[in-house]
Every structure is written in C-alpha cells, then in structure tokens.
Amino acid sequence: MTVTRGEATKPPSPETRRSHVPGDGTAGAAAVERARKAMLDDARPRRRTRIGADVVCEALIRQGVDVFFSYPGGVILPLYDVLGDYPEVRHILVRHEQGGAHAADGYARVTGRVGVCMGTSGPGATNLVTGIGTALLDSIPMVAITGNVPGVLIGKDAFQEIDINGITLPMTKHNYLVRNADDLPRVFAEAFHIARTGRPGPVHIDITKDALQQETNAEHPTEEQVIAGLPGFRPNMDANGRQLKLAVAEIAKAKRPVILAGHGVLHAEAWDDLVAFAEKTQIPVAHTLLGVGAISEDHPLSYGFMGMHGWKHVNRAIQSADLLIAIGMRFDDRVTGNVRTYAPYARIVHVDIDPAEIGKNVAVEVPIVGDAGRVLRALLPMVDAVEPAARAPYLEELAEWRRESEASSWHGSGAWRDGLLSADYVVARIGELSEHKATYVADVGQNQMWLARYTGFREPNSHVSSGGLGTMGFSVPAAMGAALGRPDRETWAITGDGGFQMTSQELMTLVADKIPVKIALLDNKKLGMIRQWQEIIYAGNYHSASLPGPDFAKLADAYGIPAFRAQTPDQVDDAIRAAQAVDGPALIWFEIAEEQNIFPMMPAGKGLSDLIEKWGGADE
C-alpha cells in the first residue's frame, strides 16, 4: 500500500507559517490580549454568585485554616478558579499529593489543629491515601478533600474516576461523598468537628465537580447544630468516678508503679497535668514513640523511651513493675512484644479516650475512658502525695539501671570511635546545637529510632514521627507542614537515604514556598533497618538491603538548596551550624557508617525481657 503524501506535510515556508503567538507590541498581540481578558471575564464575572467552591473556601476560613496543601486537577479546578478570591488561606502547591497529605499531618502534629490537604479525583485521590492512613494510625486530626467526577458520571468509569469513597472508608474516622452544594456547609462543619473531637483522626470529603459549581445559599451551621446533627458521635471526655477511685486505690498500694505516657497526653495537651501527677505521686514516666515530648526528658521523673528499640532500663522497669498507669497509649505490639510475657507482675490502669482501645491488646484491671487531661486533673486531688524519700529505694534502683543501660548502649555499636560517622552521634549533635528547641521530624526505620532515643526532647509536639503506619518518605513533606505550623521553631527533617528518595520531589516545594526546613540526610547507602533484620533474623541474607543513591549534594544543588556534607565526626558541628545559618531550606548529607545497628532490639514476637543488646560478640 502506498501512502500519498499531500501538500500539507511539506514544512511551511517562514513567510507563510502562522504563529499562535504574535510578537509583543504588535497590533495582533494587543488583540489577542484583549480577547484573552474578555474570555476570562466571561468565565468569571466579577460580581458572581456563590457556588460550592466558595463554600469550601468559606468553610476553611471559618475553621481557622491558614494553610493547606494541594495539587490541582480536572475536577477540582472549579475550586482553583475561586481560590484567588480568598487570600486568607495560603495554598501550598505540593509536587505530589502524598507530600500534601504528610504536610497536613505534620502541620496538625505541631499545632494540634486540623491539617488540610486536597487533590483531584482518581490518581490525585489515591496519592493521598498513604497520608490518610498515616494520619489514621497515629490519630491525627486531618481533613482530606478530593474532587470527583460530575455526579451523573459516577459509576461510569469516567476519566480519572475511582471509588475513592470506598477506598478511604475503612481508613478514615469518617468520610463523605458530596453531590449537592447545599450539603457542603454542613459536611465541612461536621468533618472538622469529627476530625478534632474525642480521639482525633482523618476525615475525607469527596466532592463532585458539579457540586463545586452549583450555586447555593446554604448557611454554615453553628457548632451546636453540628453536634445535634451527629447523635452517634458523643465522645466520653470525663471519667467515671468509681473507676477513678479504683485507680487511686491501685496507685496507693503500688510499690513499683510506672506511668506509660502516650500520644493521648499530647492530644489532650495534658503535659503539665502529667508532670503534676507524676510529681505528686513520685511515679516515673516512660513514654511511647508518639509520647515523646509528653514529659521533658530532663525532668527527674522522666524515665525514657519504651518498646522494641526503647531503652533497656525502661523495659526492665516495665517488666518488674507492679502497676502500669497507661495514659493515652494503646499497647501496640512494638510496645509490648509478646503480650504473654509483658509486664508479668503488673496490674494495669488504662486511661484512653477510645473505649475500643481498652482491653484490645492487653487485659487491664482498671479501665478508664476519658480525655487524658481531664482524667489526670480529676485524679490529682484524689491521690495521696508521696514524699520522694518514701520512693527513694525504688527510684534509686531505677536510676542505677538507667546509668548501667545508658553506659552500655550509648552510641549503639560504637562505630564512630573508629572515625566512622555514627547516626546517633549526628542526631545528638542536632539536638544539642538546636538547643532542643526545634521540631524534629523523623522518617521511618533506624533514623526514627535514633532520633527518638538520642535527640533529647524537652518540649511537647516537638517530635513528629509516623509511628503506627510507619510510612517511609514521611519526613521531608511532614517537616514542610511542621515548619509552616510552627514558624517560630527551627524545623529539622531527619531522614534516611531510603525514605528521602521516596518523596524528595518536595524539595522544590520547600524552595518555591520558601519553607526553611533543615534536612539531615543520614545516608548509609542501605535500607538500614532491613539490613539489620536480615543480619540478625534472616541469617545475613542481604537481599535488596543496599540502596545506591544519587549525589545528594548535586541533587540539592539542582533545586537551589544549599547542601553541606559530613563524613567524619569532626565535620558534624560545622555542617549543622552552616545549615542553621542558611535563610531557607538546607540539606546536610551525612555519610554515616554503613552497617550500624540500632540496639537494644526486641525481635518481633519476643518479649520485652528478650532484648538483643549487641551482636557479633564485640565489645560495644
């Protein structure tokens, strides 16, 4: 078959070629500009009516949202069309929706307010899902907004249509599909109320494109109307008095009590109440991963971080305790290990706002359902004050255990002594040089545990970490939100090379929106925690543990981010100070020892008494 080539395929001569863009200053250019303006005016009359998209912006403003993280797309464009009319809300254009969701999460964790992220239908919505799941497992107040295809196209497999409502249903506190603009005020008011009330959590609102475009006069409901409209949502804030008395009796007879402080203390903003309670009763406070910052680590009664990679002395205290007072924590498997051997001598008082958490993982003697702050404030006048001297033998024994454990496991493997750079040394220096006053955002894996153990936390909500879902790639985008939420603090993203490579596209967002995140990239050219498990549990079968990365300094440079590099311990302080001196984002590339492990380690399925403290027989 022969193809007859027509005249049209000949390249046009320069004289006859027609450009779509007339040169500047010509009459043609002016005409095009006039037509363009007319078209815009036509699309958006100045005195236009209120549409669904306006309701969304109004609702965000009413809820006190000052910043949100989003990425545009076809069906969410009606919202982008009106966004310019609401300068009160700062829109951060992320480079990937997952980054937006983590940023909203980070913002919520440091401010205690509801974080907001948004994306379009289909892939935009599914990209948010990891961030929503992260927020669910860590009980983070978040409202995630997605556009959806016009109502008539739902169920027709339209372009970029996915049943995102069905996807987020089991991984949100509640979710909505809005097909009518008149429902938007109520739905937004409910969503924010649900997200932040009781045990916080993510709420997803899916809005069809036509609902964003419909005209509406629907008014925003008051908080009372919202509560009246949610008869099935009545979180129990105040504890039952009888249960409190039982708890007081347990506390009075306990000889070796330990408080286990969790994320609930931070959610309830009950850090002062916790300290007052601990001081009055002279009970040491251990904390979970997300409970970091519930008590300042330099407080005499702060005992440290518990669990799989927690301090040996803390786990030892729990294993020998006769009473655990668990406040706002949920006995996660990373905290208890094998439940059968967990705290074998202890009776348990469990305070949580979510009744479903009580008796879920461990059987408890005294369940108390209520807000951590209100419960602690109710308990404080009821408990007897204990003189420090009365607990002296117990506290002195704990102090002895602590000295022993810190002396043996400080700087984990000791690799830094050979001139190699060790990660725990890096995070300790970051903590020191930022005077323990920054926000520290962890990624997931070894870096997360080093950060939790060695930074030294003094302030509540200064530690941001994906604890429940363990989402790699969390650090940089979450730090972005954290830096915007608490601009008064320095913000450090401490990440491994694995997690960093998952979401490094947000470096551009940091630059474009001038978000001054300091990134400490702990590069061991490995998936360190994977390598550690393979070494210890899988007999050294290191499949896929090596993770070659790019030249991170060049990468940062390509984004216009100043990069610093440290390969030996003596370069660390200078690099940190240099990054701190940058006005804006900065990256430090720490090339750390490649095979450093994090110890102690409780192998999964084992108990808290089965900690591995060293490996390979060398003196550590």
Added chain:
Amino acid sequence: MSGNPASNGKAPIEAVGGLPAPASGPAHIAPPARALPGGGETRRHTLIAIVLDKPGVLNRVSSLMRARNFNIDSLAVSHTDQPDVSRMTITLHGDDVAVEQAAKQLYRLIDVLKVQDVTSEPTVDHELALVKIRATDSNRAEILTIVDLSKGRVIDLAAESVIVEVTGSEPEIDAFVALVRGYGIKELVRTGAVVMSRGSNSIEEATKR
C-alpha cells in the same frame, strides 16, 4: 567493606538481657503468663445496632467487621419506626471479650447510635426461611404433613415443587431443613435472625431524639 566491625560476618551470640525478677517477686519461679484479652468460650452472640439511615452505613458496618477479623454469621437490616433510623441484627461467633471488642469498634462509627449485645437477655429470636422442595405426586402429601406439623406454610404449589415458608429460631429452622432435605431442596433462602428483647425494655427508645 566499611562499617561497623562488630557486625561483620561474626557468629551471632545469644540474646542477652534476660531480666531478673524484682526483689518483691518470687525469684525461684517464672512469672505467670499475662492473660490475653478474651480466649474464653466461643458461642453465638447477637448484637443489635441502631444506626442512622445514611448512604453507606451497611458498607461501614460490614467493612469494619471484615477489617477487624470478625466473621458475621447473619446480618439483617431494616427500617425502624423512626424515619431516619435503621436497625441491624448481627449474629456472630466469638468469645465474650471479642464480641465486646466488636461492639466497641462499631461504636466508633459516626453513624452508629447504639449497640447492644442481647445474647444473655431473654429475647424473641426469629428468622424466616423459604424452602423450595422437590415434590412428586407420590410424596407431596407426606411433605405437606411435615410442613403442617412444623408450623410451616406452603406458599407456592407447582407440579414438581413446593415453596414452604417457615419462621422460628435458628435451630428450629435448621431442624426443619434437615427434615425435608431427603426430598431434595432445590433452593433455600433465610433472612437471618431478627431479635428483640422481651418485656418493656426498648433499645430503640434510648436513641429517640
């Protein structure tokens, strides 16, 4: 290979750090294992859930039960006397603690107004079944006698089959089905249990607004 010399290819040693019993505890015997939540006797439980009649509420309930590893035996959903409120009767097998956990999880759903485990209460516990039984001229009379004695009702009579409606508790229906199985069951459909507490108590009244 650079890195931590301590962890390079050496033979692993045994985990250390076995913790001593505290001074107050009995040093010579191992501590008793901590009891796990639940682990008790498994039996059939009946949960009644009063829920708001919102789109997707059935999906929320069933999705939650699946995600939390509970196996629903039967689920019956219907309207109540209140226009925007539905009632679900869920039967499932599990020990008391597991089912209590299921009920607590259901409470976390925003659209759920009330959940009650009525297993230990005096209740009326009924379901309805339609059974299409193979019938011939020679055994039709025999089948009809069994239906009659079982307080069933024939609602469709055809040349080669009968459809029988029976109501009663789950074991009663099980018994009837076993009785007629020999004739050949062509089709069987059961509604699942609907349950109501005896006496003047009302689970629904507590949710009235």
